[in-house]
Each structure stands twice: as C-alpha cells, then as structure tokens.
Amino acid sequence: MPTLAINGRTLTANADATILDAARAAGIEIPTLCWYPKLPIVGNCRICLVSVDGQPKLLPACATKVADGMVVTTESHAAVENRRGVLRLLLERYPAEHLRNGGRARPRNEFEQYVARYGVDPTPLAGRDLPLRSGDERPGDPMIRHDMSTCILCTRCVRACADIQVVGVLDVAWRGEHAEIVVGADGDPDKAGCTWCGECVRVCPTGAIFETLPRQRFTPAQIRSPERVVRAVCPYCGVGCQVDLHVAGGRIARVTSPDIELDTPNQGSTCVKGRFGYDFPQHQDRLTRPLIRKGWVKDGGRWVWNGGQGAERRGGPWQTIEAEGQRSKPGTPPRATGKSVRELPLLERLDMDIRDRVATPPAWYEPFREATWEEAMELTAQELLRIKQARGGDALACFSSAKCSNEENYLLMRMFRGGLGTNNVDHCTRLCHSTSVAAMQRALSTSAASGSMREIEAACDVIFIAGANTTETHPVFGAAIKRAHGRGATLIVADPRRTELAGRADIHLQMQPGTDVALYSAMLQHILAQSLENRAFLAERTHDFEKVRAAVQPYTPERAAKITGVPADVIRRAAETYARGPNTSTLWAMGLTQHANGTDIVTSLLNLMLACGMIGRWGAAMLPVRGQNNVQGASDVGAIPFVYTDYRSVKDPAIRAEYARAWSVPAETLSLKEGLMVTEVVKPESGVRGMYIMGENPIISDPDIAHAEHWFQELEFLAVQDLFLTETARYADVVFPGASFAEKTGTFVNTERRIQLSHRAADPPGQARGDLEILIELSNRLGLPTPHQSADEVMQEIAQVTPSWRGVTHSRLEGAGLQYPVPTADHPGTAFLFAERFPTADGRARFVPVEYTDPVELPDETYPFVMNTGRQLYHWHTGTMTRRATGLDAREPTAIVEIHPADAAALGVTEGDLVRLTSRRNSMVTACRISDRVARGQVFVPFHFREAAANLLTNPVLDPYAKMAELKICAVKVEPVHASAPVPAD
C-alpha cells in the first residue's frame, strides 16, 4: 500500500486509489464537479486539480492514482487560483440571480457551494460577454424538466444515463461554446428511449435537471429545507430500493435516493416508480374515515343488516368490471406514436391533472356511510366471530398483502390462525411465484432466491433470464443486468416477447408461449449429449438424476424446435453457453410461473440448473425475481395457507404447540388442516362466507374477473383494509382506512432475502390508522391477546418464532438491512446459500422428471391469437397506487393491447384504434399499440387497467400443485371496433 502525504498528513491508500479517494478517506475535502461515485471518471470539470511535488502541472485528483512518496497539496496557491478560475468561467454563463435566492429551490447545489467557498463573484449581468448556457428542455414533462441555463456541462447526467441505467438518452451535442446537453437526436425523450428513471436528476450538481412535481406543489423553502428526511423502502417492486422521503407540510415533497452504500440493493439508483410514484398517498381519494355499508344498523347491542337483499345486498351505482370492459375509451395518447417535441410544441401536461380521470367516482361512496372506528371494529369483530361460530373457522378467509410489512402480515395471519382458528390465509404470491415456491420446495426445500442481485454484476459469466421483463418490472435490477452484459457477461433470454433485454441478448430464445418445458428439456438433453453436465455436482449434491436423464432423452433440439419454434441450433448454442458458465445465474419470473403447469415449467428449469451445478457459488445464483416489494416477506412470515413463519408446516402438532405458546392460546385453537389458497377461496365450492382483505384488489388481479366479482358479491361479510375504495372494497361491508408505505414503520423483504427497515415519514390522513394498529385492535377484540405496541415489538415476536430470523431486530436493520438467514444476534446475514448442502433432509437436491404438455388453450380458428398478460414500466399491479401517481399515470394514461404491426395491418387497425378482444370467457374493448415486441399471432395486455381489465379474459384453470392460474396464455380473437358499430360511450 503506497504511502503519500496530503497537506502535510501522511496517509496510506490502496494502490488503485486516486488522490481524491485517499483524501476523502482521510476527511480532506477536494472540490469535484464532474466526479460522481460509480460513474466513469472523465476528469473534465478541472476543479479538482491539486499540486503534486515534482510535477510541472497541476494534476486532477479525481483521475490521478496515488503513488508511493507522493506529496500533494490540495489548496496550494496554484490549485486555488485554478479553482477560482474554473468557477469564474462557469459563472460567466450561469444565471447570477440564482445565487441570490438560494439557488431556486435546490437544496444542495454543489456548484454554488463552491462559488461561496472560494468567494468568486459572478460578473454583473450588464457586463456579460457570453450568453447563458442552453440545452434541450423537456417542455411540459410531468416528471423531469431542464433549466439548462444552470447546466455546467459536467456530463454526470450523460454518464448516469449511459453507464448506470444503460439507456443513453442524454448526450453532449455540438462543440465549443455551443456544446449543450441534448435529449436524443431531436429533443424527444420518448423516441430516445427515456425511462424517466430520474438518474439524471439524482446526479445533477446544480439542479439544471430537476423534478417537476415538487416545484409545482411546494415552496422553494419547503424543498430546500424539508421538515424531515426519512429513509424508506420503495413501495413497488421486489428490488427493494431504499429511498429518502423529504417531508414538508406533512406530505412527501420529493424522493431522493440515498448516497452510495455498497450493499443497498439500488446503490443510489431508482426507477421511475421509486422516484416519481410517491404522490399517491396525498391523493384526494385517500380514505380518511372508516366506512360502513348503509344497511348495517345497531339493534339491541348487535349489528344487524336490514338493507336490501339479493343483488342489491352489495350493489352500487357503478358498472361491473365486465360492463366497463365493453365501454368505449380513449385511444392511446399521441406521445406514443413518435412525435417530435420540437415539431409539435408539446401539450403542457402539468395543468391537466390526469389523476382525476381515474379517481374513485363519487358515486362509489354512495352505498357507504362514514363511521367511527368503534363502530367499524365492533361490526367486524361481531361478524367474523358470528360466522366462525355458525360455520366454523374455515368459513372465513383472509387475503394478506404483499404490499404490507412483515409485521402486518404476521399479525394478520396470527389473527386468523390464533383468533379465528383457520389456515385460510394467503396473498397474491399465489398469482406470482407460488409455482416457483412449489418447485423449489420439491427440489431443494427452499422458498427464496439462493443468491444476491449484486452477484450478477460482480461475478456472473452467463445470465440466463426466462420469462422476466426485468428492465420494466424490476428496472434497477434490469440496469444491473445491462451493466453486467456490457462488462462482458453473456446474456441469454428465453421469452416469447422481444423485451428490451431480449433485444440486447446474445441469444434470444423466442419460443411459443407455454412451451418452456420442451425448451429447457432440450437444452438439458443436448448438454447431456455433449457431456457438459457437472458430474461431480450431480454425484455429491443431488439424487434421482437418472430419472431426469431418461425423461429428457426424447426432447432432442429438433423436436423442441418443432414445439417451441426456436431453431435447434440456437437451442444447442444456448445450452452449451449455459453449461459452460463457468458461473451461470438463472433468473425467472412470471413468464414461467403464471401457467397451469407453472410448477413443472420451473421444475424443468431447476433440473437444467442443477444438472449444470449452477447454484451455491458466488456468481451462480438461482434468482426467482419476486414481484411486489414484500411478496417474499409476506410468505416468509406465514401468510400462506400451509405454513407458519419460516415455512414451518401447519400440520405438525409440535410446531403448532410452539406458536400456540408464543401467542398464549391453547394449542387446539390452531387448525392442523392446511388452508385454502387465493384461487381456491374465490370459488362457490370453497365454503368461505366471510373475508378480510388487507391491501389487495383481487377483483382486478384474479383470473376470470366476471366470476370473481360475482363471488365477492355473494359473501356474508367482507371487510377491506386499504388506502382507497378499490374495485374490491366497493363490495365491502366495512372499509378500514389504512396507511401508505410512507406512513408506517415496518420491514420488507426484497427478492434477495434482504430484510429492510422502512421508516414512518408522515401521518396517515384524517382518521386513517396504521395497519398494524388496526390489526392489533381487531385481534384483541377477537379475543387473541395482542399486547404489541409497535412494529419493533412485533418483530421481536417474529424473530422468536422464526429460526432463520432469530438475529433480526429493527436496530440491526438500519442501513443496508440483513439478508436472512440471520440465525443469531451477531450473524452478518447470508449473501448466498447452499455452498455445501441444501436444506433437504439428506442435504441433497432432488431431481423431478417433468413432461411437456400443451398449454390448456391453444389458438384456433375462432380464437386465433395467444394473449399474454403482464406489467408495464409505469404501472403497478391493479393500478391502485400508480394510477393515482401523477407522473406515472401521465406516461401511461390509457389501457392498451400490444399487437404486432403485421397483425394490425391484417386487421386494418392502427395505433390508438379501438379493438375488441374476446376470449372463451368474456370480451372487452381496448386501444391498440402497434409494437414488434410481441411476435405475430400474439397480443400483450397489461393488467393494470380497470376499464379494460385483462383478467376478464384470462383462463382460471389452475396448476395442480400451487393453484396458480394460467394467466399468461389464453386464446382470444381481436376485432376492430368500427365507428359504424360504436360501443356505448358512458
């Protein structure tokens, strides 16, 4: 390690450290403008130059490596003169008035700080020799705007966009004094592929690139000095990005992302949802008081229903989702068709508050009256207990929430198991990774990712991604994958759609939907034929391989080519690349899992992975990419029908006894019978008559909505705890107003088993309460002793009953959190699992042979298209939050179907035209988006939109093991909706 002297202090530094690194490590400040953590060093601002003895010129501290014996002076006369010179040159073209009013609402203008520190006076306006700087401005953008007069051309934004997010929207155009930051070739961020992630906003040192919303809603003073800045976890996807919420006037004013911390999942980045999707908690639609359905009255100390019966019982002045599907609706807005901002001076989007369009219609509140908490609690407790007494605990069920914290999920499952004696506890994992869990349990007795997201960038040679549109659904992880690919890792993508990653991939296996088993079996067949399997791993770490060897024999690449449509030699090439690694990571998501044979599909992928030994090493990770920000945690803490926390079976009396003790209830109150799953509950034969739903919206997310919606209407009692009067909540008897992510403290588990702590930033609006508080009170009213006062205390109980979380406390989670297993109080967490053994009884992985079967519904003459469903970058799940987030909804305000240009031409439709999609179950009207991301003969429908709900059409046939529905494939027909045959307007 070289030893050097900086400003007279002797320091040692790593050999590859720069002078800047060494100085900052020692607390010596050197000004920098173009340097930024993680960005490539370009050394262009020249403000960091320092004197080094024996060097004729000043040297850039940010770009000069330390050397033994170096003597550095950071504030030498020459260095300071240079800095003042740089600042003066920049100031010559910088709006001087900015300096006077504190840099226009920019809390941390690095440039202006240096101007003040080095005492440089701007030239008075009149004496200016040069014009202010300029650049592309993004006029009217609802999320990001530019004020390029304050740009100092440090190019951080350019590099952040190109090198961190790997998008490359921004660049420097022109030369000399005309150089400026431009957005794409013609100023249009859409055409340039902008994803509105706001990485540029994050890195800009002067606020030349800034967020639009805060400046429209908050005063400069509020933005500059927020009341609090609170660390939270992004409420959307399973990446679990850490964000800082700035609070002003009790509301979130803006979101920034934490400075670089090596272990946080995002290392300072976010995607558009994390950075701009934060204003839904302040939406006018927020529920602020408990609601009770009119018709419930109190009579003689008991609540009785004396409202309408039959269809009227749960009716309301709204259209069913089915009816809304038939309505006419706006086509896609013009921005999606490739206009140029410079050609059409854009719609000033800011004044058109799109949020109101999707807001809860006032009529939806009509069947309800506002109630007190006492009334709502009393009624709910009475009805849940009544149904339990009348029909038994199993006539009740709850849907827990992948959007709620571990503590909340734990308390809800504790309430249903301990208080109501039923295991009918499930959440949307059923429609997410339940098949993965089933397959992983079968093969490895595990339920979560084996490795970490950062492995992909750090140590992985081949990245195999199946059925995961990572750059849209897990954008920050998607960017890491792109960086890894740029760094030289080979990318193989198996996906029927040409997603962004598929477009970049070295090998894209564009197979027919649902033919995965044939594809992975053929890859394995070829690997075996080439003797590329990992023999040592097979012998020492697995058993039953011979069964799989026999099972895959018939799947030659040629045969698979016929089934999947992927050419045989592409399959061979992918197989060899996968097997040769040396470190191959295997990622998958909904594209594999949401099938009626999802468990088999995942199993065939696991067979491939195990045969090549691609697990249990740093760089060879098994990563089922989890969707919601706490779908992993909700499952971990037992919000699934078969297990308590830590996946411990409800059937085992010994385990039951342990929980009974912890909850101070007699063991017999806890049922030994496995409960019903989400997709089983919503069926007439389930016997469920009363439900409690926390933060889920099954009427949009369940398959075959028309049936689901009908089922919910038939319930005896329905309580919903949510932020908004959702499509499901409108059928409730009682609606509890809960708290958003920003209004509670709790923990969330991301896709790499990382438990992270999110802090309360603001108070819930009106009388809304924290969800934990609601559950504690209700549990007590149901007779289950629940003495807990805070999330912290709940976590103590979770740790006590959850062996792999035993070392977890809230205080230990501050910072980057912990990756479980964390068995003891001083255990550092586990970055990757299975280095030596699997958690199966004998420590070995089990191979399970599987056979290819055709998808349940194949296209035919009547229904010639295969419909695929999924998510978009700007929306989340059933849209409850994102459609009330101004910026996000402005990007994707309307429901669409993606259709291949050739199919569209054959149908005679163009961008924005309405079409009717019809499946064997139902039909709905939506607008076309022409895109070659989908293959011919396929259409893609995002499921976020109430007005054209994809799940009206999906097939409710279930996976035999995990009871997952076939959400990814159903056969549909597509018909243009002609003006001559109009659909009813409204």
Place this chain on the structure above:
Amino acid sequence: MGYPHKPHPKETAVLSKHFGDAEARSYKGWVKRGGYEAWKQAQAMTPAAIIEELKNSGLRGRGGAGFPTGLKWSFMPKEKKKPHYLCVNADESEPGTFKDREIMRWTPHQLLEGTAIAMRAIQAEVGYIYVRGEFTEPFAIMAQALDEAYKAGILGDLKIYLVRGAGAYICGEETALMNSIEGKRGNPRIKPPFPAAAGVFGLPTTINNVETLAAVPHILKNGAAWYKAMCLSNPKSTGTKLFSVCGQVQKPGNYEVTMGFPLKDLIYGMAGGVPRGRTLKACIPGGSSVPILNREETESCLLDYEGCVEKGTMLGSGGVIVFDDSADMVYQIMRLARFYAHESCAQCTQCREGTAWTTKILQRILAGQGKSTDLDLLLDLSENMTGKTICVLSDSCAAPVVSGIKKFRGEFEEYLAGRRRPVVAA
C-alpha cells in the same frame, strides 16, 4: 494547391524526393524507385531490432510533440497478451500545416511502407490510417494504393484500414482520434492510461504522424547513422523535416530541409520572402498552436526542436505562417482564437469557456469596444487555460494570445485607445 515546386538547391529531399512524380504513386512505380525494400528488410528483422534502429536514428515525432519515435514504440508490451494496434494520424488540420497531405498525394506507398514497418515493430495486426475528412483526393489516392498493395500481396496478413474523419480538428489529438475510430464523440481522454497501455478499443496502441512514418523506410534502408548525420545544429534533432510555408510569402509550399536549418533562409531563400515592398513582421513557425515570433526572433531562429524552444516557441508540426508589416496582429490572433473556440471539444471548463470568452474579448477589441481591463483579462484567462486541461488545445489558444500581447501590445492598445478603425462589427 497545385503541383509542388521544383526542389530548391538547399533542400534535402528525402521524403519529398518524388513529389510531383505521378508514377511514384502506383505500386509498380514505387517499387521501381526502390520502394518496399525497407519493408522486406524489416521482415527479416526482429521487432526489437527495428525499434533499436529507430532509437539510434534520433527520429522524433513530426505530429507536433516531437517525442522520440523509437522510444514510443518501445513502450508497447514486449510480451503480447492482447491485440496491438497502430494508428496513423493523417488528420492534419493544424492551420498552416499541409505536409502530410502532400506525402499522401504523391507517395502513398511511402506511408504504407512506413506503416507496415511500424506495425511489425510494435507487433500490431491492425492499423488504422485516420485521414482528415476534407482530404478527399488524398483519401482516394491512399485507398487505391492500399488496394494495389493488397493485390500485390506485399502487406502479408497485416490489416490496414482507412478511416475518414468528419471535420473536427480535435480528432487529430491522439486519444480523440481513437475515440473517433471507435465511433464515439471525438473527445480526448484523460491520460494515463497512455495509448501503449490502453489505446483504441482499450488495447495497446501506438499512434504516429504521417511524416514520422514516412521517414521510417528511409532510416531502415540507409541506416540510423545516415539519418542521424543529417543535422545542422543540435544533435537531438536529426533528419529532415518538411516545412509548410504559407502566409505573406511569394512562394508558399512545402520545403524539406535538414534539422537545424535557419528559418530566415527558409522564408527568404526558398519561399521568396514577403511580397515586394513589404517587410517581415512576425512568424509562427510550428503551426497555429505555438507562440508567435517577432522579426528579430524569426531571423535568428534555427529550425529544430531546441532552436525553437530557445526563441520561446516550438517546432510543432512545421507549419510556418509568415506575416508582413501589413498584417493586423490583433485580427490575426482573433482568427486563431476563433478557430480554437470553434474546435474545442468542450469537455474542459477552461477550454470550452476560455476559448469562447477569449474570442469574444478579441472581437470586442477589434470592434472598438474594448475595455481598459481587457488585456489583463485576456492574460488572466490565458493563464487559466494553460497547463490545466485534458489536452493542449486550450494551451494552443492561449499561446498566440499571450505572445501576441507581449510582442505586439501596441497594436492592441491602439484599438483600445480608439486610434485604429474598428475592423469587425460588434
């Protein structure tokens, strides 16, 4: 430019020996004139031996910096672990310099031969000849020559590609040139890493000027001692050098002289001196980027690296720009500054803002609106622009300004005092 002049008796025509001889352009013609013999000789030598010969010859880079060529080649990794590259800098865009153009126009095989030898010396399999975008004719000639050389099979399995620039002076800077070859914006890179460690595509690269490489075959053929003996003054500057003489002279053109040749004789003797009735006022001896000499300095300057430094300037690329007493030095300096302001790649603050601001101030002075503080401001800016940036374009802009104000301050003051008629609009 038309055909070259007849060789002047005092010239030492080595590189320019066949200028004007159209037959020398073709492969056959070149071979007839002894071409590619040095290349054959080189193929029998080890790379180390070639480098040694170059070191002994004393050849220094003709692109501007004058770095010893043999030494530069020796920086390439001896043990080859990754592909090596050679870049040939034919971007010649320095105002006042037009020697590489003539080498390519008349003797394309001379350059190809030097390129091949250099590639062998540095063990490169790929060579890029980066030709200034405006050089359409030289490019066509080079393309034809390359074609012929390949058809003749003389280049073996060396891969030589011609790349066309797109009209940016900065792409002549070696690392900007590499970025440009890679298809990126032509911004110079921070150094280290130097090209020998990480050059084009991040791989070990050597870059040489056209004239440098054109001299290489002659050195191999005639021996290092022969080359080294061509020296009229300082032994550190050897061989011959092409000087492009332009400006207010009677016979502008390229003249090849032995190192150490008096500048005075070049201007008055070969180039015919300033127009009749005029007197010499100033001269920029090394292309637009070097400090200006006044008359006394010009007349006593010896043309080699050391001789120029002695006079406070640099040999640079050898573009000799001559001014007679009719020249308005303020105007001339403004034009130089404007060139650099236009060509700055705009990365470095000092350069992007400094070159533009300098130009604005000079224009203001010329418009009769200068302020009394302007000369100090200019000197201050120039100080700020010198030695602080990624490449030396910024310094190049400052050099004529600082030397101009020092040597012709009176002319500036006349504008400032309103004693000269404004020549540009405000």
